[in-house]
Amino acid sequence: MNGGKGRALTEGQRAERRLGLWLCAPAALIMVVVTGWPIVYSVLLSLQRYDLRFPEDKAWIGLSNYATVLTSEVWWNAFWVTLLITVVSVAIELVLGMLLAFAMYRAIVGRGLIRTVVLIPYGIVTVAAAYGWKYAWTPGTGWLAGLLPEGSAPLTERGPAIAIIILAEVWKTTPFMALLLMAGLAVVPEELLRAASVDGATLWQRFTRVTLPLMKPAILVALLFRTLDAFRIFDNVYVLTNGSQGTGSVSISAYHNLIGGLNLGIGSTMSVLILVTVAIIAVVFIIGFGTAAPGSER
């Protein structure tokens, strides 16, 4: 970049910079209004005792909401459940998504059909799909519950319920993962794979030694998107269990406190903690990007 600090700008450069700022301004303003202010407002709320049932008790109490949440067993349970759902579902999605991406990318016959079929789950509204899963696993009416031994109600038991939440999440978002990964596959030059096969690589070696390293940035982007989404999981949990039997995610907890419990202080504190966690995840991934660009000089 030229025109760094301490270097005098020419009149033209200054005009260009001014124009750039003006062009950005509308977008920046909208971002501040719809994103920036709510975040600031949440942070402000999280520093107050503010329960809509007892509005007269409203007061600034510093960080004591954070102390309350971070020492609460309910919060930590929700946190670990969310982390479990995130890690397991994203891992499964990565593997399945990679397989689907290959199928979509390499298909010779019926490519259009395969791509369409693969993308169907992603096109269905999450809540509608979640209800589909819920009915399927409900004893008496569900076709999947019917496959289980008599008297089992998987959605009412913690382990099976979490597994079903993961299943619903994987089913719903694997196509998205596959799409992102397919874009990454397209980045790998065909000639490199040909060179590798002449060099003596098997199909698996071509994948692990050429395709995967070159796809690394695309994989990281896909993982980042999906991890951030998965950590904020709400719809599937809300419909399938609504957080009962200790299956609630952090978003469900925040929602219950905010909307159900009308406790704006505690609910906002949880929202801010979710934001912080998500930010940490993003930073870790972005540090990963820095070392991932193929061909970059060490």
Add this chain to the structure above:
Amino acid sequence: MAEIVLDHVTKRYADGTVAVDDFDVRIADREFVILVGPSGCGKSTTLNMIAGLEDITEGELRVDGRRMNEKAPRDRDMAMVFQSYALYPHMTVRENIAFPLKLAKMGRAEMDERVERAAGLLDLAPYLDRKPAALSGGQRQRVAMGRAIVRDPKAFLMDEPLSNLDAKLRVQMRTSISRLQKSLGTTTVYVTHDQTEAMTLGDRIVIMRAGLIQQIGPPQELYDHPRNLFVAGFIGSPSMNVLPARLEEGLLRTPIGDIPLRGRLRRATEGPDVPRDVIAGIRPESFEDASLVHDTDQGGTFTGTVDLLESMGPEKLAYFTLDTGAVRSEHLAEAGGEEAGEGCQLVAQLDPKSGARRGAPVRLWYDTQAVHLFHPKTGENLTER
């Protein structure tokens, strides 16, 4: 080291397109064979079939007598150099060169030694720890060569390895590839569309067009005795001049004068299938400034006005426009002949001492014994059959 036999090999795609038609060549051990032709002639497809990157529809590929058709590329023990070099961007030069050895599970010590030796041979030693992105075009090309020679394969397959280099580097690399191949003695099949590369590198040239082999032979043979108009137009730079000509009572009437039909020209025109209108071909270097020739009787002369004069140093190229229509032939269009302009173009390669000047008339002598006659329809060289 290996003998490679392509026994009536054909490549036909699912839609019926025939990319390579009945390719039949025996490549001897240690031989350097060039596949040359315009784009889409099937030369790269042929190379890919040898490498195993494309299936063979019909015919057989044998290496040292063993059928290879069904073998995977990795089981053929051939090394390939691609036009794009196909270097692995995430690996250093060392890792790139060592990649085939690593896949072959070679021991660390031997691997290092071989990589060092290949790098030494190609002047890559200082760059071993760099990534390809930090190398120049010529260095990348050498890494691709290194990756090929390091495994000591049965054959080198090269697909236009020099076409991404600038002109000077290309000439440099051309000689080093030639030297390398001679010293290693590895059978090499080299694909190019550049006739200069074909002429300078190969022991033998296979010239292809639309999937069909046009002629096979050593460079000089193709140059001196092109079997048809396509080969004549493709080999040689500047290209052979082609002129409309007519056979009349013991004479060949051409825009540069009448040539008596004697000796080989007469024999060439004797057949019953020879039409009266033919195409005459004469190479630029078969001309000379008549004032520099002692005995102008041993050939023809013609006077023309120089359109354009290019001084190349060791020679001068004089361009003329003859007031007759240019020869139009499907056999020439593909060979990349200069068909610009309406009139019939003629190029003469003259001695630098020639006094020819642009816009001034000059009297030229030409060697009538060097004239080729081609059949206007089939393109066959009548003087070479």
